[in-house]
Amino acid sequence: MPKFQSAYTLIELVIVITLVGVAGLGASTMIQLGAQVFAESSDRQSTIARSRFSMERLTQELRSAVPNSVRLSCETVGPSCGQFQCIEFVPFKVSSGYIDEATSGTTLDVVEATGVNVGDYVIINPLFSNDVYDASRNHRLPITAVNKTPGLGVGMADVDVDRWTFSSSFAEDSGQKRAYVVGSTNTVTYCLETTTPGDSHLYRYENYGYLSTQPTPINRVLVGQSGVLMAEGLNQLQPESSVYELFFQLSPATLQRNAIVYISAYFITDSGEALRFRHEVNIPNVP
Numbered sequence: 585m586p587k588f589q590s591a592y593t594l595i596e597l598v599i600v601i602t603l604v605g606v607a608g609l610g611a612s613t614m615i616q617l618g619a620q621v622f623a624e625s626s627d628r629q630s631t632i633a634r635s636r637f638s639m640e641r642l643t644q645e646l647r648s649a650v651p652n653s654v655r656l657s658c659e660t661v662g663p664s665c666g667q668f669q670c671i672e673f674v675p676f677k678v679s680s681g682y683i684d685e686a687t688s689g690t691t692l693d694v695v696e697a698t699g700v701n702v703g704d705y706v707i708i709n710p711l712f713s714n715d716v717y718d719a720s721r722n723h724r725l726p727i728t729a730v731n732k733t734p735g736l737g738v739g740m741a742d743v744d745v746d747r748w749t750f751s752s753s754f755a756e757d758s759g760q761k762r763a764y765v766v767g768s769t770n771t772v773t774y775c776l777e778t779t780t781p782g783d784s785h786l787y788r789y790e791n792y793g794y795l796s797t798q799p800t801p802i803n804r805v806l807v808g809q810s811g812v813l814m815a816e817g818l819n820q821l822q823p824e825s826s827v828y829e830l831f832f833q834l835s836p837a838t839l840q841r842n843a844i845v846y847i848s849a850y851f852i853t854d855s856g857e858a859l860r861f862r863h864e865v866n867i868p869n870v871p
Contacts, residue, residue, distance in 0.1 A: 635851045638786055638815035639863060642774055646845055646865045649673040650707055650764045653716040656834050657800050666820045666828025667778035672798050674716055675772060678765040686754040696744040702727055705766045709758040709871045718796045722755040758871055769793045775801055776831045784818040787811030817852045843867045
């Protein structure tokens with residue numbers, strides 16, 4: 585009897601090839617989709633990591649700001665302020681309580697404070713920003729001498745006291761007998777600056793001195809100090825409404841609460857997606 589060999593028919597081969605092709609197409613689509621999701625996720629994570637540094641640095645500095653030293657260059661919603669806006673404040677080195685009256689005499693006995701030097705400024709009872717920046721208001725005075733006086737103070741015989749000397753007396757006393765020590769040029773400014781539409785950068789400036797009128801940078805230079813890049817890839821133009829949103833907003837302190845700085849930032853990923861960050865910074869310090 586003739587022997588027959590088993591084999592696939594042409595129809596069966598065509599069906600198998602078709603099924604393998606469909607399966608391969610589906611697998612490649614899944615792989616491509618997975619790679620796209622991974623790339624978008626990595627892009628978002630990179631943008632978040634890039635923004636976290638600048639936001640945390642700004643938050644830490646604002647929380648150590650002298651009361652009522654925070655001021656904004658503009659607060660009007662629109663393209664001008666949305667593309668160029670600065671926030672200025674004065675971080676303090678030391679906060680300490682004093683014993684005697686600040687409005688009488690030119691010396692002040694203060695509970696021992698470290699890191700205070702001749703030439704530093706002392707700020708007492710700043711109720712307005714001008715009290716911090718305008719020296720003529722006598723709320724901010726330079727220290728001309730620092731002396732150690734051991735064992736002074738009512739009920740504090742075992743506590744060392746520093747005696748600070750000034751050229752004049754202060755305009756007002758603090759209700760809580762609180763004094764803030766700042767450096768001789770210890771001012772800080774953060775500016776959102778736009779060089780090209782849709783691409784803004786956040787720069788930081790420091791140590792340019794105290795000015796009654798808030799300064800703004802020109803070509804990334806503020807009163808002789810060059811800016812340090814803190815963040816890039818910002819665009820305050822809201823994609824859903826085509827309206828510029830302010831990067832900084834300030835709610836001044838009241839009798840019921842402390843001052844609050846609102847930060848609203850739009851970081852743009854490499855793929856063009858806008859990630860919105862909203863943050864509130866409570867400034868706990870009071871005059």
